Amino acid sequence: MEKPKSENMKNKTVFITGGSGGIGSAIAEKFLNEGYDVVACATKTSSKTVNLEKKFRSFSSAKFQFMYGDLSTQAGVRAFCDQIPKTIIAETRVIIHAASIPVSYSSILQTNWELIEKNLFINLGSLFFLVQRFLPNLQKANFGRIVAIGSALTRNVPPNKLFHYITAKAALSAGCKSLAVELAPYNITVNCIAPGITDTS
Helix, strand or coil: CCCCCCHHHCCCCCECCCCCHHHHHEEEEHHHCCCCCEEEEEECHHHHHHHHHHHHHCCCCEEEEEEECCCHHHHHHHHHHHCCHHHHHEEEEEEEEEECCCCCCCCCCCCCHHHHHHHHHHHHHHHHHHHHHHHHHHHHHHCCCEECCCCCCCCCCCCCCHHHHHHHHHHHHHHHHHHHHHHHHHHHEEEEEEECCCCCC
């Protein structure tokens, strides 16, 4: 059963990165069940995205679609942002940033800078460019909700051999704190939630 929407969210869209992943697709399903239109981002079309699209369109009256792009490089994110239709930009009020790289263990001597850079960019860099793309419309609406998926592993003593992953998630958390302060006057909230390692297979 759909819940009543606030005036700020009537006929509005939720934009989700990492939409084909376990966490991202579960979030998409939740919003669709509550009657919100959802645009989900995935790296490329696959049997998984095709099946998810069929599933979501079969049980929900809300609109759902995938958009495809590489959020792990600056060029990829810029190209992706350029292809987002103006109608989606105008209708989006919630951004869920669930894009990430699967956890892999690597000692500092085995880790190359490219792995660190890729983790940093898909976590923090892609959010930076997406916020810049959507923000003018959110400010104009004087309403917005931005939620990033961080990690509980950034707290206390982390597991061994996760320098690349922990560093990227810590940067994401710090960036969200800064954004929250900056965007609060526009009634835009920014939160970074911190789940533990989640088995989504």
